[in-house]
Amino acid sequence: MKHQTRPATAPVKITASGIVSALGNGKAANLSGLFNDAAGEPGRLSLPHFEEPIDVPYHGVAGAPEPAEDRLYWLLDQAVSELLAEHPLTMEQRATIPVFIGSSCWGIGIAEECYRQQYREDPDTAIPLPLDGFSQISRYLQKEYGFHGADFALNTACTATANAILSASAAIAMGIHEHALVVGLEARNDTTLAGFHGMQLLAQDGMRPFDRQRDGLVLGEGCGAMLLSKCRPDEAGALIWGGASNCDTFSISASNPDGSTIAAVMNDALSRSGLAPSDIRAIKAHGTATPLNDDGEAAGMRRAFDTVPPFFSMKAALGHTLGSCGLLETLLMAAVMPEGRLPASAGFSEADPSLGVAPISEPLKAEPGYYLLNFFGFGGNNSSLILRYQD
Amino acid sequence: MLDIIAIGDQYQAVDPSEGLVNLKAAATEVCREHFRRIDRFTQMALVGSARCVEGVSLEPRTGLYIGSRFASLGNTTKVHEKMVSAGIVPKPASFINTLSNAAGYFVARNLGLGHRNLFVSRGDASIVAALQLAAMDVATGAVSQALVGAVEEAILPLEHQRVRLGLDPETEIGEGSHWLLVAPKDSANSLASITEMVTLVDEKALAKWLGELDSTTEYRVSLSPWTRQKMASTCLKSRRMLTDFDPALAAYPGHAAGALIRYLRSGAGQPLIVIAADTDGRFHAIVMRPNNQVSA
Numbered sequence: 001m002k003h004q005t006r007p008a009t010a011p012v013k014i015t016a017s018g019i020v021s022a023l024g025n026g027k028a029a030n031l032s033g034l035f036n037d038a039a040g041e042p043g044r045l046s047l048p049h050f051e052e053p054i055d056v057p058y059h060g061v062a063g064a065p066e067p068a069e070d071r072l073y074w075l076l077d078q079a080v081s082e083l084l085a086e087h088p089l090t091m092e093q094r095a096t097i098p099v100f101i102g103s104s105c106w107g108i109g110i111a112e113e114c115y116r117q118q119y120r121e122d123p124d125t126a127i128p129l130p131l132d133g134f135s136q137i138s139r140y141l142q143k144e145y146g147f148h149g150a151d152f153a154l155n156t157a158c159t160a161t162a163n164a165i166l167s168a169s170a171a172i173a174m175g176i177h178e179h180a181l182v183v184g185l186e187a188r189n190d191t192t193l194a195g196f197h198g199m200q201l202l203a204q205d206g207m208r209p210f211d212r213q214r215d216g217l218v219l220g221e222g223c224g225a226m227l228l229s230k231c232r233p234d235e236a237g238a239l240i241w242g243g244a245s246n247c248d249t250f251s252i253s254a255s256n257p258d259g260s261t262i263a264a265v266m267n268d269a270l271s272r273s274g275l276a277p278s279d280i281r282a283i284k285a286h287g288t289a290t291p292l293n294d295d296g297e298a299a300g301m302r303r304a305f306d307t308v309p310p311f312f313s314m315k316a317a318l319g320h321t322l323g324s325c326g327l328l329e330t331l332l333m334a335a336v337m338p339e340g341r342l343p344a345s346a347g348f349s350e351a352d353p354s355l356g357v358a359p360i361s362e363p364l365k366a367e368p369g370y371y372l373l374n375f376f377g378f379g380g381n382n383s384s385l386i387l388r389y390q391d
Numbered sequence: 392m393l394d395i396i397a398i399g400d401q402y403q404a405v406d407p408s409e410g411l412v413n414l415k416a417a418a419t420e421v422c423r424e425h426f427r428r429i430d431r432f433t434q435m436a437l438v439g440s441a442r443c444v445e446g447v448s449l450e451p452r453t454g455l456y457i458g459s460r461f462a463s464l465g466n467t468t469k470v471h472e473k474m475v476s477a478g479i480v481p482k483p484a485s486f487i488n489t490l491s492n493a494a495g496y497f498v499a500r501n502l503g504l505g506h507r508n509l510f511v512s513r514g515d516a517s518i519v520a521a522l523q524l525a526a527m528d529v530a531t532g533a534v535s536q537a538l539v540g541a542v543e544e545a546i547l548p549l550e551h552q553r554v555r556l557g558l559d560p561e562t563e564i565g566e567g568s569h570w571l572l573v574a575p576k577d578s579a580n581s582l583a584s585i586t587e588m589v590t591l592v593d594e595k596a597l598a599k600w601l602g603e604l605d606s607t608t609e610y611r612v613s614l615s616p617w618t619r620q621k622m623a624s625t626c627l628k629s630r631r632m633l634t635d636f637d638p639a640l641a642a643y644p645g646h647a648a649g650a651l652i653r654y655l656r657s658g659a660g661q662p663l664i665v666i667a668a669d670t671d672g673r674f675h676a677i678v679m680r681p682n683n684q685v686s687a
Binding site: 049050051052054095104111112115116119123126127128129130131132134135138139142143148149150151152153154155156157163166167170171173174190191194195196197198199244245246247248249252253261272377378379380381 | 490491509513514673
């Protein structure tokens with residue numbers, strides 16, 4: 001794909017946003033953490049409910065309440081209140097704005113606690129999954145903030161919010177809505193932590209994306225909210241310029257290591273955005289530090305680009321926030337652009353010759369232009385977004 | 392908005408004395424390869440989707456959209472039972488199957504689909520959400536056609552299932568995997584057109600929306616048992632151009648999707664309005680206008 005064509009979709013503007021993550025509460029704290037070399041060290045979490053001792057590294061959010069339900073809503077409150085402080089929406093606007101939510105956990109932590117409590121009281125009458133987990137986030141946004149519009153609870157594993165951004169952009173492009181709210185949330189829960197532990201995908205301590213010594217990922221939690229709005233293509237600021245997603249049926253838990261499907265989704269995103277590979281200034285890689293994912297992503301970048309642009313991963317600083325990573329990392333990417341620099345690839349110190357590429361190890365000057373953001377997930381789901389920044 | 396060009400499904404009411412229907416043979420029959428360690432939710436998705444596209448040549452840019460209230464309920468409850476009662480770490484295959492998009496992966500692999508592949512939930516209106524996502528992607532050219540399914544698995548005991556679904560005791564419970572292949576408006580071989588999909592904040596808004604329909608057109612209306620439970624007023628009865636359509640389905644979150652397919656198979660020609668209530672007091676509606684009769 002070498003020819004520049006007309007974009008297939010209309011760009012949308014990131015009008016306002018809010019974030020809480022292991023790096024801090026609010027965009028300023030997150031940016032500070034992202035550029036702070038000392039940040040990124042995960043804490044340790046012991047899971048007390050299992051027959052074998054489970055002690056895992058984890059990027060938890062400081063100050064979040066312990067009970068699962070309170071924690072979920074507290075995370076939402078931090079992100080949504082920052083967004084609304086930046087761009088207040090009238091109750092009339094909130095009543096009709098479509099809401100695109102991505103998550104991997106939804107209400108699973110709440111369901112775990114409810115069931116555990118019931119089981120303690122009477123194992124014979126306890127009901128596993130006693131509640132509708134997918135509706136928890138939307139219900140809270142309706143009750144507390146008045147967002148009553150059509151809601152979309154998307155779950156495509158680690159691409160959930162990248163896909164939510166694509167769908168929200170499409171809703172605006174159809175001309176029906178001026179705005180769309182996108183929310184990504186991942187909250188601590190036993191099912192996810194034990195599941196990744198059982199799959200032996202967790203690192204011993206910190207994450208090292210694209211590093212020769214990489215040994216797995218560290219999970220994290222957080223919440224992000226983003227208001228997308230109809231805009232003119234020549235508007236200043238951060239615009240979601242386009243994107244694409246596909247499904248790699250090579251394996252349910254790993255991308256094709258030859259990079260073909262990952263290259264295809266990047267090429268599709270470029271094509272739909274009317275761009276050539278040479279238009280991309282840098283890539284925010286998915287970069288989970290698992291051997292297979294980084295292999296496949298490196299191979300994909302080599303296939304899609306004659307010269308691979310500078311690239312980096314944020315996950316060693318944030319943790320892998322699974323279904324919310326698409327939103328959190330896109331939001332932070334948009335937030336770093338006015339700072340004029342991109343962060344070094346967190347956790348990286350030693351190149352892996354077998355990958356044929358290496359991420360940036362120092363912050364890089366961020367110029368106006370187009371940036372590619374990659375997100376890949378279980379179930380073969382791949383998404384690439386194009387972000388354009390203009391002063 | 393969208394044209395429906397093929398339909399297919401798999402449905403049964405649950406008889407607790409017989410247990411849940413074993414779907415292994417039906418899944419094996421429609422699969423191009425042997426899938427190991429797939430759960431019952433995925434089996435349902437494989438069977439329903441294959442029946443929908445049997446004899447149809449799918450376009451390369453076909454998107455796949457699965458809507459479900461609970462996704463893989465049987466597998467996830469088993470994982471939680473073992474986790475909570477015995478502190479057992481989920482086995483890798485069981486953990487992977489708790490992911491909502493695992494079924495979408497296997498359907499894509501079985502049908503040779505490598506394009507956009509989404510899972511979405513919105514309670515009993517999950518089919519509406521899935522069709523809305525498909526309509527957006529069709530409208531913006533992200534996909535050329537879309538295979539859209541509503542998959543809802545029942546689990547035993549049914550008393551627990553009724554609690555999850557908020558249904559009255561003794562309500563008959565069903566399960567189903569209902570699929571529509573949809574394409575842009577004015578497609579060849581259109582069985583029906585979906586002309587409207589709306590979310591209405593409460594029953595007052597629903598009444599207002601119904602009041603704006605063309606009163607000279609005869610409409611049929613389908614409500615799930617849950618929606619009937621949630622609808623208090625007489626906003627349907629007061630409108631004479633609306634007559635009931637009973638798809639003869641038990642209660643389950645896929646009822647709205649099942650009603651669309653049963654209606655097309657009935658050969659009726661009037662537009663059908665399917666209304667699904669959610670658990671937050673809202674109503675989600677689809678208007679479908681049949682174009683050709685479908686053989687049963």
